[in-house]
Amino acid sequence: MKHSLKLLFRDFSAFFCQDFNLWAYAWTVLVVACSVALMYGTAWGREFELGLRPLGSVYANHALRYAGIYFLVAVPSLLLRRRHAALRSAAFYGKALLLLLMLSFADAFSWRAALDFSDYSSLERSYLFKVMWRMRNLTFMLPLLVALRLFFDKKVKGLYGLCRGRHHVKAYLWLYVGVVPLLIFASLTDDFLSYYPSYKPWFFGDVFGRPAWLNALLFEAVYMSDFVMVELFFRGALVIGMAAALGRSAVLPMAAAYVALHFGKPALEAIAALFGGYFLGALAFQTRHIWGGVIIHMGIALLIELLRFFEHYALGVG
Numbered sequence: 001m002k003h004s005l006k007l008l009f010r011d012f013s014a015f016f017c018q019d020f021n022l023w024a025y026a027w028t029v030l031v032v033a034c035s036v037a038l039m040y041g042t043a044w045g046r047e048f049e050l051g052l053r054p055l056g057s058v059y060a061n062h063a064l065r066y067a068g069i070y071f072l073v074a075v076p077s078l079l080l081r082r083r084h085a086a087l088r089s090a091a092f093y094g095k096a097l098l099l100l101l102m103l104s105f106a107d108a109f110s111w112r113a114a115l116d117f118s119d120y121s122s123l124e125r126s127y128l129f130k131v132m133w134r135m136r137n138l139t140f141m142l143p144l145l146v147a148l149r150l151f152f153d154k155k156v157k158g159l160y161g162l163c164r165g166r167h168h169v170k171a172y173l174w175l176y177v178g179v180v181p182l183l184i185f186a187s188l189t190d191d192f193l194s195y196y197p198s199y200k201p202w203f204f205g206d207v208f209g210r211p212a213w214l215n216a217l218l219f220e221a222v223y224m225s226d227f228v229m230v231e232l233f234f235r236g237a238l239v240i241g242m243a244a245a246l247g248r249s250a251v252l253p254m255a256a257a258y259v260a261l262h263f264g265k266p267a268l269e270a271i272a273a274l275f276g277g278y279f280l281g282a283l284a285f286q287t288r289h290i291w292g293g294v295i296i297h298m299g300i301a302l303l304i305e306l307l308r309f310f311e312h313y314a315l316g317v318g
Contacts, residue, residue, distance in 0.1 A: 001174050008171035008283070015282040019248040024077040028252045031073050032259050032274050040267045049264055062104035069260045070100055074246075074253035083249060092245040095152075098144075099237055100257065106140040107261075127207045127215065130199070134222045137229035145237055153241055157288050160236030162228075165289030172292040176299045183300060187307040191266030193317065197308040198223055198301075220305060224298050231293040234258050234277065235284040243285060251281040 039045035048054070048061055055061050074096070078087050086092055111132045117125045149159055157163045186192055199219040201212045208215070238254040258277035262270040280293040311317040 001170075004168065004171040005174055008168040008175075011168065011286045012279065012282055015248065015251075015286050019251065019282070021077075021081050023080045024249075024252065027076050027080065028073050028256055029274075031069065032256055035069055035256075035259065035263075036267065036270055039263045040270070045263075058108045058110075059105065062108040063101055065260050065263070066104050066107075066257050067097060067100040070096065070253045070257045073256040074249070077252055078246075078249060081249060083246075086246055086249065089245050092242070095148075095245065096238075096242060096253075098148075099233070099241075102141055102144050103233060103257075106136045109136055109140065111136075123204060123207050127204050127219075131219055131222050134198075134219070134226045137226055137233070141229060141233060145232065148237070148241070153244075155244075156240060160232055161240045161284055161288060161290035162232060162236065163289055165287060165291060167287040167289065168283065168292055169295065172295045176296050179296075179300065180303065183303055184307060186268070187304060187311065188317070189266070189268070191268060192304070192308075193311075195266055197305045197312075199305070200312075201309070202312065220302070223305075224302065227297040227301055228294055230261070231280075231290045231297055234261075235280050235290045235293045239281045239284045240288055240290075248285060251278060251285060254281050 039048065048065075055064060074092075075087065078084075111129050117128060120128065145160060149156060153160075157165075187196070199216055201216045204215055205212050206215070234254055234257070238257065239250050242250040242254075255274050255277035258281075259270055259273045262273045276296075280290075280296070283292055284290050
C-alpha cells in the first residue's frame, strides 16, 4: 500500500510543481468561490438554475454556466502563464466550446417535454424519466465523443482515457478506502439526508410490478454508468483531449467546470469537486487514463447510496 500511494503522489507532485502558477491558481479559486457564493447564497442563483435568469432559457443558462466558468478560468490563466500560442489556437476555442455546448444540452434536455408516456401511471412515468435522465450522457455525449476521437483526435490513446492502463489503480483503491469514514460522516448531514439517495426505493416500491429491489438495481446500474461518462468527459475529453492545445493548463478550467456540474447538489459537495476534479485531472494528464477517477467516483456514489439505504431501513433516518 505505502509504495503504491507513494508513486501516485509522486506523479501528482510532479504535475503540481510543473503546472503551479500562483496567480493562475488564485484566480481559479476566486472564480469558483464567487460562483458557489452566487449559486448557493442568492435568490438569483436559484432562478438561474430554473432558467428564469439571465437568459430566460434552461439551455442558454446551462451553456452560460459551463462555458462561462470554463473560459473565465482558462483565458486569464493562459494570459497569466503567458501561453499566447494557446490563446491564438482555434482548436482550443472551437473544441472546448463544442464539448461544453454538448454537455450543456445533455444536462438541460428534458425527456418529459420530448416524450409522451401518458399511458403509464404517474409513478411509472416518474421512474422512467428518472432512469432516462441518468442515461442522457450516454445518449447525447458518447456518440459525439466517439466521432471526435475517430476523426479529429486520432493520436489520443483509446477513447479519451478509456484504454489499457493500470498506473496507480491499486493506490486509487487505497484512497477510496481512506475516504470511507468521511463519507459515513457526510451521509448524516442535513444536505446529504435531503438529497441522497438518488433513488428512493421506499418511494417507488414495486413500480411496473417488479420487486422494489429489482427496480433499485436497474436504476443503480444506469446511475453507475453515468459516472463513467462523467469521467470520460471531464478527465478524458477536457483534459486528455484538450492537452494537445493546452498542455497542463487544461486541468484548472476542467476542475472549475466540474464544480459547475455540482451546482444544485449539497454546497459541500460542489466545493469538494474543485479539489477532487483537480486531483483526478492532474493524474489523468500524467497517466493518460481515467480508470482512477472511474474507481473513486463510482465507489463513492455507490457507497453513499448504500449508506442512505441502510440509514433509512435500519436506522429510520431520512
